[in-house]
Amino acid sequence: MTTIATSVADNIARIQQQLQQAAATAKRNPNSVRLIAVSKTKPTALIEQAYQAGQRDFGENYVQEGVDKIQQLSGLTDICWHFIGPLQSNKTKDVAAHFDWVQSIDRLKIARRLSDQRSPDLPPLQVLIQVNIDDETTKSGVSEAELMPLAEAINALPNIELRGLMAIPAPGAASGQTTSFATMHGLFLKLQAQYKQVDTLSMGMSDDVVAAIEHGSTMVRIGTAIFGARST
Template sequence: MQTIADRLINARQEIDKATASANRPPHSVRLLAVSKTKPVSDIELAYEAGQRLFGENYIQEGVDKIQTLKHLSDIEWHMIGPIQSNKTKIVAEHFDWVQTIDRLKIAKRLNDQRPDDLPPLNVCIQLNIEQEETKSGIIPAELPALVQEIRHLPRLSLRGLMAIPATGVTPEAQHQTLATLASLYTELASQVDTVDTLSVGMSGDMQQAIAHGSTMVRIGTAIFGARNYQQ
């Protein structure tokens, strides 16, 4: 049976292979291990195997893990789930990144509630290019206005874009979505000097995402095994 360390090696090898196939520089794609619903012991095993970036979808679960593992000070914690207004304070106080900004109200609250003794909170704007009703995110036409607003929030650092492309679509539709994301990211990076992250791609579409310029892929089950769903 493969261990978490074995699966991490496999995931990194797949990333390296896809990066090379896309003629991109080595180490230009970061691996975010999605640890939602997984116990602290699994995160510790991944940490021992060299993993430092972890993504959580559920706020309280994530905060509990952050507090339990605070002695591992070089872990980078990413919130990759939706955030309600009444939960912004606890997110601002504990996480290093928020990848799911899709409303100015949430961005402002995170900015206002980010403790002064912490560095600015790294944020990505979530896009919903296919306008799927079950997914959060803004449409591309709304991006310029939200970017300008976030740039005026001193306790936030705009790092890029995040998206969860539709699954089960044709290769042509997938290509179009990823190409649109790549174009929007390139334009944004040319305008904002802190932007360096296009967070797109999971186990099923990682190769295609990397071919279209993704700088961060989010992988969970392929590292930690089948998900333990919350009650």
């Protein structure tokens, strides 16, 4: 009988193969795409199973849930925790203290609070600016016009390090997503030309990962395809 652990391991192996194949097809290094396992709403037992299968990057959307898991799994010292959800100012202290990356910066106020609240004894918090590439009213993120001024301000802050961009294109026709991905890649190259430490473009989920990689994504966020559907 196939166990859940075997299923998680098999899912990760299959997805890694898919990522490597997509990168190779795009004439990129097959190992140039980093997989973030989105573990929101999933129990720590499944995270441990993914860890045993070699997965090290995990993404959480909710601050308290994420902090609880980080504390429970503190013995797994080489896990890299990514906060990938919208972040309110009253939650920044916990994120600054516990996470390694924040992928959803969309306001200077949030970046400043993270910088002020990140202990100098910890490595700098790695941050991505979220771009609302399709101007959706239901999504967080800055506009294209706001991006470079925000990047300049973030780059001057201590205790955090600007590493790149994140986006969640609108669902819909493949042609529309392709345009969004191409625009994001252009913005990423512009940012990278200005700030040499910038090396991360986080975009692509289960349904659009191949197109995202074709357009330069270096980090993809996948949950259900690893852990299974959310329990109700």
